[in-house]
Amino acid sequence: MRYVEPIFRPGPTEGNSYLLQVTIGCAHNKCTFCSFFKNKPFRTRPLEEIKEDLVMARQVYRYDPPVFLIDGDATCYTMDKLRPILQEVRKTFPNSPHTNMYARFGDIYKRYSVEDLKEMKELNVKFLYMGMESGSDKVLSDIHKGVTQAEMLEAAARMNKAGMPFNGSVILGLGGITDSEEHIRESIKVINQMHPVSIGTTVLNLQPGTPLYEDYLAGRFELPTYRDILREERTLLEGIDADMPIEVWTGGFLPGDRFVVGQFPEDRNKVMKAISNRRITNMLLDQKLMIGGGL
Numbered sequence: 001m002r003y004v005e006p007i008f009r010p011g012p013t014e015g016n017s018y019l020l021q022v023t024i025g026c027a028h029n030k031c032t033f034c035s036f037f038k039n040k041p042f043r044t045r046p047l048e049e050i051k052e053d054l055v056m057a058r059q060v061y062r063y064d065p066p067v068f069l070i071d072g073d074a075t076c077y078t079m080d081k082l083r084p085i086l087q088e089v090r091k092t093f094p095n096s097p098h099t100n101m102y103a104r105f106g107d108i109y110k111r112y113s114v115e116d117l118k119e120m121k122e123l124n125v126k127f128l129y130m131g132m133e134s135g136s137d138k139v140l141s142d143i144h145k146g147v148t149q150a151e152m153l154e155a156a157a158r159m160n161k162a163g164m165p166f167n168g169s170v171i172l173g174l175g176g177i178t179d180s181e182e183h184i185r186e187s188i189k190v191i192n193q194m195h196p197v198s199i200g201t202t203v204l205n206l207q208p209g210t211p212l213y214e215d216y217l218a219g220r221f222e223l224p225t226y227r228d229i230l231r232e233e234r235t236l237l238e239g240i241d242a243d244m245p246i247e248v249w250t251g252g253f254l255p256g257d258r259f260v261v262g263q264f265p266e267d268r269n270k271v272m273k274a275i276s277n278r279r280i281t282n283m284l285l286d287q288k289l290m291i292g293g294g295l
């Protein structure tokens, strides 16, 4: 098997998946906080190359593994380009439980109809991993996410109509100090309207070399403290009031701070209690977010 490095593994839910590289880098590659693919120029991969990878993978795997499409956003392809890839995966691993991938709300909005999403499902795509980052138009525009709140909601509506499950993740701290309140308020609004299967929170990890880091150096972006992050987290979770169940993943922001997972609304109290019972020193809470602490 071969990869153009660096590659970024998806989370533990895809821990056993065979990673099939269908693009090199990220087609968007403009998010101001993201350093993943800054030094990896984007290119698509010819279908023949992808087929060769699948032949290699078939020789390695003695079973039909779950498959995950990398790099940044396989949905930069239209369905016409994605269809033969998904069909080849199906041919190679007919009993694979799924072929999942990262997807951008902006891509779904621009390129995928409800029918396309239904077809994806038939071709064994069981889950789309989406980076929401924020629901605020101001923050989305500032970070160059390439999608608006309304477009995000439209993309979500199409996925829901097609029965395609997806998640969303909110980056706490992404609005800095100035836009913190709006960032969280609008993120709550979007979560409550878009019906994701799950929502995760992460914390901003400012990376040197990114445009957001330059904004920070120039004084245009003020880093919050961990106390601010925990306040944002609490407000966000308190605001989740969707009319459908949502699995919530949160925490793990500081050393020793464990992840908390719960199904809202029934586990709401359990989750709120767990985040209230964290034992974090005031010294740590008053620190500004760390810079460059890994990806």
Ligand code: SF4
Pocket: 026, 027, 028, 029, 030, 031, 034, 035, 036, 037, 072, 073, 104, 131
């Ligand atoms: S956050 Fe995602 S869409 Fe944005 S540049 Fe990074 S990989 Fe690409």
